[in-house]
Amino acid sequence: MANDQLLQIRFVSPIGSLGGGVDGPALDEALAHAPHFIACDAGTTDAGPFSLGMGTPAFPREAVKRDLSLILRAGRKANIPVIIGSAGTAGGDVHVDWVLEIAREIVCEHDLTLRTAVIYAEQEKAYLKRLLHENRILPLDPAPPISDSVIDGSARIVGMMGVEPLQQALSGEANFVLAGRCSDSALFAAIPLMRGFPPGLAWHAGKVSECGTLVCETLGKGVIFTTVSHDEITVRPYGHGLRCTPQSVAAHSLYENSDPYMHRECSGTFDLTNATFEAIDSVTVGIRGSEFIYQPYSVKLEGAALAGYQSIIVGGVRDPYIIQQLDSWLSSVRGYVDESVVRVLGDGADKSLYSLVFHTYGINAVMGGLEPVPNNLPHEVGIVLEATAPTQELAHKLAQLSRQPLLHYPIKEWIGSITAFACLHNPAVIDRGPVYRFNLNHVALPSTPFEMFRTHFIDLGGGSRSS
Amino acid sequence: MILADIAKLIRSKNAGPFTVTFDIMFADLASYRRVKASGALNPAAFAKLYRCPVEKVRFFECENALAFKFSIPRPLPQGQLGDGDMHGGQQFIPLMSVEIP
Numbered sequence: 277m278a279n280d281q282l283l284q285i286r287f288v289s290p291i292g293s294l295g296g297g298v299d300g301p302a303l304d305e306a307l308a309h310a311p312h313f314i315a316c317d318a319g320t321t322d323a324g325p326f327s328l329g330m331g332t333p334a335f336p337r338e339a340v341k342r343d344l345s346l347i348l349r350a351g352r353k354a355n356i357p358v359i360i361g362s363a364g365t366a367g368g369d370v371h372v373d374w375v376l377e378i379a380r381e382i383v384c385e386h387d388l389t390l391r392t393a394v395i396y397a398e399q400e401k402a403y404l405k406r407l408l409h410e411n412r413i414l415p416l417d418p419a420p421p422i423s424d425s426v427i428d429g430s431a432r433i434v435g436m437m438g439v440e441p442l443q444q445a446l447s448g449e450a451n452f453v454l455a456g457r458c459s460d461s462a463l464f465a466a467i468p469l470m471r472g473f474p475p476g477l478a479w480h481a482g483k484v485s486e487c488g489t490l491v492c493e494t495l496g497k498g499v500i501f502t503t504v505s506h507d508e509i510t511v512r513p514y515g516h517g518l519r520c521t522p523q524s525v526a527a528h529s530l531y532e533n534s535d536p537y538m539h540r541e542c543s544g545t546f547d548l549t550n551a552t553f554e555a556i557d558s559v560t561v562g563i564r565g566s567e568f569i570y571q572p573y574s575v576k577l578e579g580a581a582l583a584g585y586q587s588i589i590v591g592g593v594r595d596p597y598i599i600q601q602l603d604s605w606l607s608s609v610r611g612y613v614d615e616s617v618v619r620v621l622g623d624g625a626d627k628s629l630y631s632l633v634f635h636t637y638g639i640n641a642v643m644g645g646l647e648p649v650p651n652n653l654p655h656e657v658g659i660v661l662e663a664t665a666p667t668q669e670l671a672h673k674l675a676q677l678s679r680q681p682l683l684h685y686p687i688k689e690w691i692g693s694i695t696a697f698a699c700l701h702n703p704a705v706i707d708r709g710p711v712y713r714f715n716l717n718h719v720a721l722p723s724t725p726f727e728m729f730r731t732h733f734i735d736l737g738g739g740s741r742s743s
Numbered sequence: 744m745i746l747a748d749i750a751k752l753i754r755s756k757n758a759g760p761f762t763v764t765f766d767i768m769f770a771d772l773a774s775y776r777r778v779k780a781s782g783a784l785n786p787a788a789f790a791k792l793y794r795c796p797v798e799k800v801r802f803f804e805c806e807n808a809l810a811f812k813f814s815i816p817r818p819l820p821q822g823q824l825g826d827g828d829m830h831g832g833q834q835f836i837p838l839m840s841v842e843i844p
Contacts, residue, residue: 321760324822324829418761418816526808530766534758534814536805553807583824633825641827645818646793648837664824713823714760 285468286311287481289500290347292488294318294360294375295335298343299497302515306501307354314351315463316343317486318375319362321578321714322532328366329431329580329712333374335365340375345382348452352388357446359453359463361437366578367457368432369398376454380736389737390452393445396730397456399433399577403728404720412721413577419717426581426715433579433716438542440725442466448733456729457578459541460486468504475568479546481509483539484528484563491528492518512560522553525561542725544570572721575728579716584631585668586708587675589661589682590700597689598696599639599653605687605696606634612681613674621673630665630674659697668707675705746783747839749774755835760821763831764814765789765838775809781843789813792837 288306290298294316323334333340344360351358364371376394383390404427407413413422420426427433434457443466445453455463461482468478484491485502491511492498498515511520529548530536537549550565598605610632617625637658640647661682663674682697722728747753751770758764767784769775778784790797795815803812819826828834 321821322757322830325760326822416761420820522807523809526805527766527768527810530764530768530805530808530810530812532756532758532764534762534764534801536803536808536810536812551807631824635827642833643836644825644827646834646837648792648840662824711822711824714820717759717761 282471284503284505285471285473286501286503287464288314289464289485289488289502290314290316291343292317292486292490293320294343295339297339298346299499299515300346302498303346303350305514306499307350309501311354311356311501313357313359313467314347315359316347317362317460317463318360319365319367319457325580325712325714328368328434328578329582330710331368331370331432333364333371337378341378341382344375344378345386348379348382348388348390349386351451357451357453359442359466361455361458361460361463363454363456367397367434369396369456372396372454372456379454383737391450392452392454392734392736393448393450394732394734395437395441395445395453395455397434397437397458399435399728401427404433407720413718414721416717416719420715422716422718429581430579430715431582431712433577435720435728436576436578437729438462438725439466439469441729441731443470444726445731446470450733462541473504474506476546476566477504477509479541479568480548480551480563480566484511484525487528489513489515489518490531491520491525493521493524507564509563510556510560511563519559520561522555522561525563526553542573542575544568573725574719574721577716577718577720579714580712581715583711583713584664584666585671586662586664586711587671588706588708589675589679589704592656592658592698593696594656594698595696597687599657601687602636602639602657605685609681609685612685613678616677617674620677625670630663630670632674632678633662635660635662664711668709672705672707679704744843745839746778746841746843749778749843753835753838755831755833757821757831758814761817762814763817763834764812765835767811767838769809772809775806778843779804783841783843784811
């Protein structure tokens with residue numbers, strides 16, 4: 277970025293999630309319009325707590341490598357920075373290192389040189405406990421309870437960084453910023469804010485761009501190209517058959533947000549109450565009026581704790597006599613399992629240690645207590661038994677002990693031995709391994725925007741150094 | 744007429760692991776305004792439909808997006824033992840049959 281008096285800043289959002297399948301030709305098309313940077317989100321909590329808890333990514337390595345390779349090569353070709361955030365789905369240190377290793381391979385294979393800033397977002401428990409004791413961890417609504425033992429019991433906790441660590445990395449001449457857990461919008465707002473563009477527009481531009489073509493009327497293959505000036509954002513797709521409309525762009529701020537107007541970031545809230553959307557041409561939308569309110573600095577925390585180990589059995593019931601009394605029949609099955617556990621496993625397997633959940637597909641499995649039509653009995657019910665326990669061995673035995681009563685627990689309508697449950701598999705029991713739960717919905721109040729994050733500069737493709 | 748006949752999209756989704764949010768979207772301003780004028784969508788009606796305290800219901804009218812939005816705490820946090828809808832994507836069904844006079 278040579279010009280100090282930029283009238284506009286342009287950027288590309290190549291895909292809503294790294295690994296989702298970047299459209300190479302559309303990326304090339306966007307590159308021809310001289311963007312100043314490329315940014316891409318690589319994470320989400322959407323899939324559930326497992327990635328954060330276990331330290332594994334949600335996308336296959338090959339998918340991430342393909343997309344990252346296209347993006348890094350595009351960045352080098354245009355000589356512009358590439359910013360990747362929330363690396364490896366959950367943005368923990370292990371996730372960042374996983375993507376860094378992929379980047380190393382790409383650099384070797386394509387003979388690239390990347391001044392890389394790696395920003396880690398995982399949080400030390402001792403630090404968080406100190407913040408907690410200083411009343412510098414606050415609950416969001418709704419939030420589970422927090423205590424030293426909640427922090428200690430977490431498998432992994434990350435802080436969601438704002439623009440400041442990214443900007444620091446870019447000021448250190450990084451042309452590849454690989455960040456752990458990060459606000460999606462911050463990836464795109466960091467450079468426009470550094471260059472003095474209005475914060476309301478910079479943040480809103482990030483928001484409309486971060487999900488890729490999800491901001492279009494219909495999702496499809498392509499990339500998003502966004503321009504921020506001092507009084508307007510324009511957003512358009514490149515890709516066949518895609519278009520942004522005032523309604524599609526306005527509606528995008530609804531998606532996965534509890535409040536469509538007020539979006540909290542580390543340094544404040546961007547307020548879209550007065551934002552206006554107008555068609556510039558058949559595929560481009562102009563946005564004006566987005567505002568930003570600075571507030572005390574806070575960093576959102578995400579934590580996952582081990583809920584136990586799980587084993588499941590999948591099958592179904594077709595017998596109408598059982599279906600019409602399914603709840604009470606399953607209660608009886610559960611009672612029988614509880615008794616067998618005590619009989620077979622003894623005191624080591626106390627009822628309070630494990631959980632048995634029956635998901636009854638066909639009867640309220642999807643909506644549970646919210647189901648508006650609870651009394652329509654189907655002719656067939658799918659059942660997934662989930663047994664969860666502190667060890668895989670115990671979970672497995674619980675599921676094994678559940679199989680016989682599921683198969684044979686009697687009902688009064690039939691006289692004689694029944695086989696009530698259509699087992700899908702042999703062996704019937706599937707071990708699912710560890711399962712996690714989200715255990716934080718809180719913000720931390722650090723003394724600076726930087727103290728929760730650690731930046732290392734690494735020259736990929738050349739000599740290596742750290743700071 | 745019911746809401747599903749007028750809306751172009753009714754959807755639900757997690758907004759973070761502890762909140763589920765509902766969007767009711769329209770193809771044209773007339774449909775949006777018709778539903779708005781009916782008063783059928785409001786926090787009290789939603790609270791009744793979703794069996795939650797009305798003070799927990801957040802309601803937004805978004806004319807520039809031709810959409811209404813509700814957000815409530817998830818009955819169970821995402822992925823908690825017993826949760827049957829990891830993404831919260833199938834929780835919108837009760838909204839479909841809201842009568843629009």
